[in-house]
Amino acid sequence: QKEVEQNSGPLSVPEGAIASLNCTYSDRGSQSFFWYRQYSGKSPELIMFIYSNGDKEDGRFTAQLNKASQYVSLLIRDSQPSDSATYLCAFSNQAGTALIFGKGTTLSVSS
């Protein structure tokens, strides 16, 4: 059974701090990894994806991938109250055609 494990939270950080979200996955054959953000009552929206070991940066967001440890993380620098949402980690199936999602981590950024 392919699984994605995330700490459900809530993770609480003050405004301006770095938020660190973590995710582990079970399928060693996975090639691509995704972070989606979901505001309450809304649909998931893509933040970024990563498929190579190491770091990938996009604005205030940095995704980190370690395939040997089957671990992916998302760092949010200078956290803002508008970042308060549930963050979903996902990995692709071996065909690279479908995504398997974790249950998400709820982030709360206080002003």
Added chain:
Amino acid sequence: DAGVIQSPRHEVTEMGQEVTLRCKPISGHDYLFWYRQTMMRGLELLIYFNNNVPIDDSGMPEDRFSAKMPNASFSTLKIQPSEPRDSAVYFCASSGTGGSGANVLTFGAGSRLTVL
């Protein structure tokens, strides 16, 4: 592009009734996915299509669930008969084949189903 369009946005029905959820994917996308989201189980993949052909329906919970994609611009997810435990938000998503093997999904707004 209007994005992925789902209907209805909200559906309240009684146990035993048939429910049909509809989805129009983004034009040009050749993959279409149906997901179900609940607090307990998170976002679960039910079934997905490639070029209108079902590829993997192993996530469909029971024979009460069925999905079709008669053409590239329309898909349905049907539950017959519905049960209270089917209450969830059902998302449709579509994607094209991304670069480097990364398939980026775009989600619709979801259909919130309540079965009484």
